[in-house]
Amino acid sequence: xxxxxxxxxxxxxxxxxxxxxxxxxxxxxxxxxxxxxxxxxxxxxxxxxxxxxxxxxxxxxxxxxxxxxxxxxxxxxxxxxxxxxxxxxxxxxxxxxxxxxxxxxxxxxxxxxxxxxxx
Numbered sequence: 361x362x363x364x365x366x367x368x369x370x371x372x373x374x375x376x377x378x379x380x381x382x383x384x385x386x387x388x389x390x391x392x393x394x395x396x397x398x399x400x401x402x403x404x405x406x407x408x409x410x411x412x413x414x415x416x417x418x419x420x421x422x423x424x425x426x427x428x429x430x431x432x433x434x435x436x437x438x439x440x441x442x443x444x445x446x447x448x449x450x451x452x453x454x455x456x457x458x459x460x461x462x463x464x465x466x467x468x469x470x471x472x473x474x475x476x477x478x479x
Contacts, residue, residue, distance in 0.1 A: 364413035371396040 375392025378384065384391065400406055406414065432439060439446065 361409065361413050361416075364410040367410065368396070368413070371399075 371392040372389050373392070374395060375390065376388030378391050379386060379388040
């Protein structure tokens, strides 16, 4: 488990370094996750230890929202002042996410049918 956690943190660190060095508008952990994904693609997936550690972290994911909730309460007045912009952003991003997911799913279904017909 320690080896897998170290690997996850190293990729997060690598992403953070790249994000700051290249002044990218993407958070470092997101870049690190993309780098880890590329590594896992080349290796053919995660090993047993990384899979087990990731599942353990995911099972306790709700605990990671406690600091975010605390931050929202700390800045409650600002949230109250900008509720309209936040609401529009949340609704719009949700609708865009649903639409993109539907389009990708539709494209994948069409491609699957085409592949089945060609085989």
